[in-house]
Amino acid sequence: MNDEKEYRKRIRQEKEKLQEVEIFTSVKFVVVLKSITREITDGIFDNVSISWMPEAPFMGRCDGKRVEINAANVVTQSFLTWQLKCDSILGTLGHECGHYNRTNFELFNKYMNGILEGVWYPRPPAASNEQESVCLAQIKEYFQKKDKIALLFIKQTAGIIWNLLEDIYVEDYMCGKYPGSIRRGILQNRSRNGEWLPSLRKQIDMGYEELAIMTNLIAQYTLSGTINNWDGYEGKLLDVLGEVKPVVDRAVKAHEESSRFLATNQILLKIWEILYGMILEAEKRVKEREEEREENRKGDEEEKSGQENAQENVQENGKGQQEKVEPDENPDIQDMLQSFLSHVPQFLQNTEGIGKNKGMPTDEEWDAQWPDESKECGSSEQNGEAGENEETKEECVQEPEVVSIREIEADEQLMDLLSELAREKVMEQTQKEINRDLQSQMEAIDFEAGHREVQKVVKRSLSASEEVKAEYACIEQKVKKVMKRMRASILPILKKKETRTDRRLWVGKQLDAKYMANPSGAIFQKRKQQGTELSAALVVLIDVSDSMRGKRMEYAKLAALCLYEFCRSAGIPITVYGHHTDGYRHKKLADETVFLHSCAEFEPDPNDRYRILQLQPKGSNRDGVALIYMGEKLLQRPEKHKILTIISDGFPNANYYRGEEAKRDLLKIKKNLTKKGVTFLAAAIGADKDAIRNIYEEAFLDISDIEKLPVLLSKQVIRCIKGC
Numbered sequence: 001m002n003d004e005k006e007y008r009k010r011i012r013q014e015k016e017k018l019q020e021v022e023i024f025t026s027v028k029f030v031v032v033l034k035s036i037t038r039e040i041t042d043g044i045f046d047n048v049s050i051s052w053m054p055e056a057p058f059m060g061r062c063d064g065k066r067v068e069i070n071a072a073n074v075v076t077q078s079f080l081t082w083q084l085k086c087d088s089i090l091g092t093l094g095h096e097c098g099h100y101n102r103t104n105f106e107l108f109n110k111y112m113n114g115i116l117e118g119v120w121y122p123r124p125p126a127a128s129n130e131q132e133s134v135c136l137a138q139i140k141e142y143f144q145k146k147d148k149i150a151l152l153f154i155k156q157t158a159g160i161i162w163n164l165l166e167d168i169y170v171e172d173y174m175c176g177k178y179p180g181s182i183r184r185g186i187l188q189n190r191s192r193n194g195e196w197l198p199s200l201r202k203q204i205d206m207g208y209e210e211l212a213i214m215t216n217l218i219a220q221y222t223l224s225g226t227i228n229n230w231d232g233y234e235g236k237l238l239d240v241l242g243e244v245k246p247v248v249d250r251a252v253k254a255h256e257e258s259s260r261f262l263a264t265n266q267i268l269l270k271i272w273e274i275l276y277g278m279i280l281e282a283e284k285r286v287k288e289r290e291e292e293r294e295e296n297r298k299g300d301e302e303e304k305s306g307q308e309n310a311q312e313n314v315q316e317n318g319k320g321q322q323e324k325v326e327p328d329e330n331p332d333i334q335d336m337l338q339s340f341l342s343h344v345p346q347f348l349q350n351t352e353g354i355g356k357n358k359g360m361p362t363d364e365e366w367d368a369q370w371p372d373e374s375k376e377c378g379s380s381e382q383n384g385e386a387g388e389n390e391e392t393k394e395e396c397v398q399e400p401e402v403v404s405i406r407e408i409e410a411d412e413q414l415m416d417l418l419s420e421l422a423r424e425k426v427m428e429q430t431q432k433e434i435n436r437d438l439q440s441q442m443e444a445i446d447f448e449a450g451h452r453e454v455q456k457v458v459k460r461s462l463s464a465s466e467e468v469k470a471e472y473a474c475i476e477q478k479v480k481k482v483m484k485r486m487r488a489s490i491l492p493i494l495k496k497k498e499t500r501t502d503r504r505l506w507v508g509k510q511l512d513a514k515y516m517a518n519p520s521g522a523i524f525q526k527r528k529q530q531g532t533e534l535s536a537a538l539v540v541l542i543d544v545s546d547s548m549r550g551k552r553m554e555y556a557k558l559a560a561l562c563l564y565e566f567c568r569s570a571g572i573p574i575t576v577y578g579h580h581t582d583g584y585r586h587k588k589l590a591d592e593t594v595f596l597h598s599c600a601e602f603e604p605d606p607n608d609r610y611r612i613l614q615l616q617p618k619g620s621n622r623d624g625v626a627l628i629y630m631g632e633k634l635l636q637r638p639e640k641h642k643i644l645t646i647i648s649d650g651f652p653n654a655n656y657y658r659g660e661e662a663k664r665d666l667l668k669i670k671k672n673l674t675k676k677g678v679t680f681l682a683a684a685i686g687a688d689k690d691a692i693r694n695i696y697e698e699a700f701l702d703i704s705d706i707e708k709l710p711v712l713l714s715k716q717v718i719r720c721i722k723g724c
Helices: 006-016 020-024 026-041 084-100 105-116 131-147 147-178 180-194 199-204 209-223 238-250 258-268 272-302 306-323 331-341 380-395 411-444 449-453 466-494 551-569 608-613 623-636 659-675 690-698 706-724
Strands: 048-051 060-062 067-070 457-461 501-505 524-527 538-544 574-581 591-598 642-647 678-684 700-702
Touching: 006 084, 006 411, 020 084, 026 048, 026 084, 026 411, 048 659, 060 084, 067 084, 084 147, 084 180, 084 411, 105 147, 105 411, 131 147, 131 258, 131 272, 131 501, 147 209, 147 258, 147 272, 147 331, 199 209, 199 690, 209 238, 209 272, 209 591, 258 272, 272 331, 380 449, 411 457, 411 591, 449 623, 466 538, 466 551, 524 538, 538 551, 538 608, 538 623, 551 574, 551 642, 591 608, 591 623, 623 642, 623 659, 623 678, 659 678, 659 690, 678 690, 678 706, 690 700
Parallel strands: 048 067, 457 591, 538 574, 538 642, 642 678, 678 700
Antiparallel strands: 060 067, 501 524, 574 591
């Protein structure tokens, strides 16, 4: 685009029109996230992906091999600007990487599985008063009996509480270690999650279970240090929360791996009366369902008699046995659990993950030993001391962890990303405009004979793959080597020849006033003709039919690259095209398609060289269409000298276009274009060299050794330019 101001304006406009899904799911955004991920995982992890799933409940997840961020999650989308949404995504990334760095999910799985087996890891808590002693005895009975109903509810509640404590711990750790975008995003998400939790009174009015309300109160306090009780509720729930707060405060600061498991156990004990009520309700429902089944079974038996009655009884008894399902499959239990979970925020329920930390901890013995009976049944004063020691033990022995602080600020990277995405869209639009313009140019040409009937398509790729860029890097040195030879031999000639005056001549028609007193008599001067400037344009047309496969295609592209790079450096307008047909044998010419691949136009583009390398052999060649089209492009140029360079390995071989018929057509085209000022140069590298020589005569270049094609063809082009 020539108008730089207009170009920048279009980029600004496209930047404003960029959609969030375009920004956050772009490859370039993922590259930014990968870079940040490496930095916040000490360089050992960078497998990050972005998804866009508005209906999915998760913000982010990590399976130990990959972090997946859902950019369309409800928390991120609740923010108004893309900058805030970006911070939210980075906060989610920091959260997931924090778990990867700090959380031992093996311990969590051991802890959760242990509860279902009647084992309470690392160990059950000690009661701090008489009431807690009673609660602990009830819990112990359930664990010893391995009561599946009770243990299922205990496990579900324990998972939510542990996940909450662990989330805040890893987030605080990441906020302290990585201020900037990571810290800002984590706190932003945390604040929004806390805001969405209803007030205490509203939860009661909406019919939330006490256990769900208690869990939400703990979450509110953990997220923000306070609770939403603006309407002044007072009662048991706040009393219980007051006992839980000190446990939460210590747990989210402790670095020991067992600390949040011990804190979860302690919180379960403190909220046991609430949890116990839900368990009793579940047991009641299960019992009522069993009694109802038994009554139905007996009623059916009274209506049956005889052998048929006995057989049906066997069947009914079997059905009755089948209906005695496990608690985790019992519909009554599942209804209660689903009702409970529906009133608990989704982010508290995400407890799956894999991190780099493995194995058992060294800070605690995970023996699941219950407190001594003497301590359980002792005085309230003794139990109080035991509970206090239990709560303060970790705080007393804990040593502060030394954390190296590294600020991560992604704002500048993201602004660059936006500009790059907008630039790519402008380039894509520009390329499409070029494609439409090129096709229009093709359709405006008046082709003759069969060339008018065949379909003609001009193609121009919009971008270059990383593989092609890497391929160019491998041959770049070869291109530069040929370039040096060409520059040394022709660049001096290309410089504008300035007007020069020869002085101190012995004879001449003009006197030189400056040397009129010269005693030797050399008093004349002579002005040479006014200097001229080179005016030439070059077209390179490559046959990319199927017979060009292998070394022929490789060296043809190398030759085109050498000419392209030289002409660009010397200021000579150049365009490079490849051509072939669809390769099928058609009964009608109208069914055949000729493809012309625009690799480089006279206006340069950064991807020109890569498009040349992307040329792939296919089909046959109908040279007449390509020559007429490229000849017309040259004739539209203002330069005085126009050079059409052809690289081919053989004679045309398209539908109804081969042999003598094709030869006569090419001779006619060459003659017409030559009269109009086009200079031909044909490099033949196939078996049809003699036939091609007859057409292009003195413009013919015989390349027996195709490895010499780039250098020899370049020399011939130089010779043509020198003649200009």
